[in-house]
Every structure is written in structure tokens, then in C-alpha cells.
Amino acid sequence: MGEKPTIGLVAKRAGVSVASVSRVINGTLARPATEKRVRAAIEELGYHPNSAARALKVQASEQICLSFADVGNPAYLALTRGISRVLRDSKYRLVLSTSVSNEKEIAQHLQGLGSGYADGLIISPIVTNEKITGLLKELRVPTVLIGTLPQGIKIDNVSIDSSKGIEMAVAHLKETGRKKVAFVNGPLATNPGKRRYKGFIAAMEKYKLKINDDSIIFLSDFTSEAAIEGVKSANFLKKFDSIICANDLIAAGVIKILLDNKIIVGPDIAVIGMDNTELGKILSPSLTSIDLRAEQRGEIAAQLLLERMNDATLPPRKVELKPSIVIRDSSQL
Amino acid sequence: MGEKPTIGLVAKRAGVSVASVSRVINGTLARPATEKRVRAAIEELGYHPNSAARALKVQASEQICLSFADVGNPAYLALTRGISRVLRDSKYRLVLSTSVSNEKEIAQHLQGLGSGYADGLIISPIVTNEKITGLLKELRVPTVLIGTLPQGIKIDNVSIDSSKGIEMAVAHLKETGRKKVAFVNGPLATNPGKRRYKGFIAAMEKYKLKINDDSIIFLSDFTSEAAIEGVKSANFLKKFDSIICANDLIAAGVIKILLDNKIIVGPDIAVIGMDNTELGKILSPSLTSIDLRAEQRGEIAAQLLLERMNDATLPPRKVELKPSIVIRDSSQL
DNA sequence: AAGGAAACTGTAATCGTTTACAGTTTCCTT
């Protein structure tokens, strides 16, 4: 109990060589008697192999890095949960890196991986520009990117067809007789913002619904606060009979504005969120939302990464999930 | 760019010894000319010191492990955010360990720290029994525990006086003329469940309010689902004029039940949550909630840990934060 | 019981750093 036991100590205690100890810890090709003595020694000393030493020798950290910009968004939470669910059955630990909001930080972070503290990376960048794209290209660790994959990058990718999701929302609104649809989006400068924007335009065209100058609002962020602040007034919202929001948080903000102004959500104005987070079930009226399968994306990303780390020769894979719509009260007449 | 550059390669390139390279990377006590050559070589080769090798030599991983049971709870999210905010200005990486729900897993996890993959631990156990207490005692890594510290353990601790929080809630209800107060709690088997329970009893006594057989409901979990499922009916809730909930998620569930039954939250029945998560601002009516300072707890925990890792001789410290009440609409007449 | 194959074990090199110690250079003082 005094000093931290090393493999040498265990070996001495068991009366065998370090090689034998190492072998029973790993592969286990030892005579039963040996193995027993070694295990006993390990037990008695409370020995745990030093991970740094192991990492150095086998050139693998048994760690996976997860990096995204914000811990605040429930969708990322779901992502993380999916990932850790898969990882808990593996030998890998999860290293969290949320300090990657601006370009410089991302660069630093990606280069930091060069130090080998992680064997793999799961990254979900909210913006991608040339610099980041360049860095991603040069990355030496197996990587899977969640979200929109920039052109010309050959890495594993899992994404969700959010345009399709918006189309489903629009379809649902059209079916239920809504005509004047607004879209409250996050910043256009972000990947999700861009995709959802395009998706909205396309969907509205497809269903022959009119888009006015003011049908689309861009918020400063994908949060409720931004929504409450960015949507000037309920009067403005009254110009529409339905509002699609770029995520559930925004939807919650919008609903709040409506309710505070005695507008009956659902019958008067339909509200649809995206992400289908827990929030949707809690709100009242409950929130119709497009399920973007965040947790599943996380799971798949982790699986892809594990496979890739196992076999670097795999061709780059691209998994695009299909969203679904979960209809609740906020869009009912 | 071919092989991964090592310190030896850099040394050769710069025409100096590895020792010199190491020195400019770390302390920097080199002649300007040397430093410049070394830095140039590092730059050209894109060298990053191998963290495993460094960890092995200096016996420090530069990683901190954060472990708690559930990623789902927004309060833990806030905790995590506080921690990572502090850590981002340090050299430490954050390793997430959420796979610690049952006793066996916790034991395994705590023992796993023996492998030295983390220099410090921040743990927030939802339950603590003898076994876990024993393991915590034997822990060799600097640790700070967030939550209720079991007796006889000498480690740094940050906690929140949740009893006081409940007292504030009761006081607020009393002041606004409520008489029949219910408490919807999580499982009594958990630390927070226990503390809140005692707090409620004490507060009700202090304010001379009556507790009936059925004033306290224990749910199976601290979630909205558990609340919706566990609170049998709105009729049951109607027996009270105010309901304190063990956290905001539960409060959201309760509010949903009430609203779905046309009970006017606030005037008819007051609802108070705990944690003061973002949720509170979004709900409508907005939620009166006891702020348990999760983010701040995270920050302080991280700071305590950094200090402790810096100086192991520090006496065990105990920081208990005071909650505050954030009054919003759900408790207004 | 001898011989050889198969199974196991030990020795020692190695992974990429850091750092004590000794050796070298620089710089200042006289």
C-alpha cells in the first residue's frame, strides 16, 4: 500500500518475470499456476497497470476525444449520451473538449491531437471554413464528423437530413390547412443554419406556399433567449398561422411569447420545433417536433469510429439518417 | 510529414540535444539563438510532444476525471459547464465518466483511477454507501466531491444547502398565504432525495405548516416522466394550494399535469422548482425556482481541485453555497 | 526413458519524454 505498485513489484511478489505478469494482464497465455500467482499478487498489491506507460509502448491512448462548441444545447447532450453509451462497452475513455468556439481554438485543439492523447476524434463543428477544412484534412487520428461534411474531405460522416425534416414540418402544416408559414432560424453563418434555411425554401416551394420578405427570421443563436429577444413582438408573429423553429429551444421561446400574449398555440398559431428533445413532452401545449435523432447520431458516430480505429483501410463512410416528425399538441387545430 | 516527429528528430534538425529541445518546450532556459532554432525545427516538423511519454516521465496525465451518474439532468450539464470553464484556462483535459450508475460500476471506476489516467477527480455520487465511502477513503488521487460528503471522509467538498433552499420555498409560500404545501421529491434512496426530504420537514415545522400523510410524494427518478407517471392525478394535486418540486424537471411535469387539467398555475396552485435551470424561463407560466448554483458549484469544485493538486498539504476544505430563490410567475397569485 | 514438439517463461530492448549531473561556453571583472 505504500508506494504505487508497478509491474516489477507484482512480478517479484509472484516470483515471476515482468513479462509473465504483462502476459496474464493482456493475452493470458500462461500456465494456470503462474496465472494464479500473478493474479493473487495483483490483488494483494492492488495493482493497476499504468496507462501512460502502456500508452507509450503500444502507441495508443485508449481515449476518444469529443469536441463540439457548446454544452448548453440539449441536442448535444443527447449526442454525448449516445456516444458514451457505445463507449462504455469498449475500452475507450471519453475526453470532452468543449472549448472550441472560435477558429483559433479549433485549430489549436485539432493540432493538439498531434500529441496523441486520443486515438480517435468525434467532432461536430458548428461552422466550417477553409482553415478548419484544411486542418481536418491533415488530421492523423481517425475521425468522424457529425454534421455537414465539407467538400473534398474523406472522413467518416454521420448526418441528418434536416432539409427533409423541415419538409416534413411544412407538409404537416400544409395538410392541416396552414398557409402562412414563418421560419425562425439560428444564425445563417452556421452549418445547421444554412442547411435549415435551404431546406425551408425548398420545402415551401415544393408545397407551393408563399415566402414573404419577413417569413424568415435569423436569430443570433439557437437558444430560447435569442428567440425571445430576436422575435420582436407577438404582433409580428400574428401575421402567420404557423411557425417552424430551428430547434426546440427556439420553439420554447416562441411559444412563451405567444402564450404571454394570449395567443392559443395550436389552434391560433401552430409551432413546430426541431430535435425532439425532452423539452417537447414537458411544454404545454406539448411540442410537435422534428426528431433529428441526436442520440442515434452519437451512437452511430461512435460505432463508425470504433470500426475505423480497428481498420484504417475502410473507405470513408457516410451515414445520413432520416428524421421523423413527432406530432403533439402545438400544431393541432 | 512522413513519420510522426519525435523530440529526437527535432533535436537533430535544430542541431542541438534532446535536452535542449525539452527545455525550450518547458521551462525555456535557453540561449535565444538555440531557442529560435528549436522553435523553427518544431514548426517545420509540426512537432507535438507525445503526451503519454511526458505523462510517464513526470507522473502526471494532465487530465481530470469528472464522474456522475446521469448525463440527462440539466443540473449536471450546468455543473459540467462550470468545470470546463475553469479547466479551459488550465493545462488539464476533462475526461468524462458517466458510466457510474450502480455500485459495481462506481467501484470499478474508482479503482480504475489507480492506472493514473487522471491527476484529479471530481465526483458527484447520487448515492453513497459504505462500500463507496470506503473506496473514496482509499483514493490516491486528489478528489473533490460535489454533494453530501459522507461522514469521516477527509476530502474537499462543495455542496449546496438544499434544506435552506426548501426553507426559502416554504417561506415564500407562507408569505404569499399558501397553507397546504405538497412536496414532490425524487427517490429517498438518493443523497439529494434524503436531504431535500429532511429540509422539507424542518421547514414546514419552522413555519408551522401541517404535513399530512400524503403531502410528500417520492418519485422513481428526478425526471419529468417520473413526475407525470408518479403523480397519479390532478385531483390529487388539487388537495394542495402549492407544490414544491425537487427539481425543475419534476416541476415541469407537475405543471403539465396541472395545465392539462385546466388548473391555473400560480393563482390556483403555486409550483416551485429547484435548480433554476434554463427551463424555468421557458416554461409558461415561468417557473419560480430555487437556484442551487450548479454552475458555480462546478467552478468552485474545479478551482478547489486545481489548488489541491498544486498543494497536497492543504487541509480538506468544505464550501457550502447558499441557494437563492428566483421568483417568477408560477408562484404568483 | 529418451527424444522432440509444444507450451511456457525470462532477458533485455524499446516507446518518447524529462532531468540530474557533468561538461562546455560566455561574459564579466580585474
Next chain:
DNA sequence: AAGGAAACTGTAAACGATTACAGTTTCCTT
């Protein structure tokens, strides 16, 4: 210009594991 102090640099030994290779033991076959 000599001398010594101060500043810098290099050599080599760790850190604690894994593993190739060679050496040993076991066990089976005859």
C-alpha cells in the same frame, strides 16, 4: 588577457509498460 562565475548544453538514466527472441520446462510419443 586571465580567471572565475554564471549561463547554457549534452549525455545518459530514468519513468513503467510490452514484446521479440531465446531459453527453459512440460508433456507426449515411442
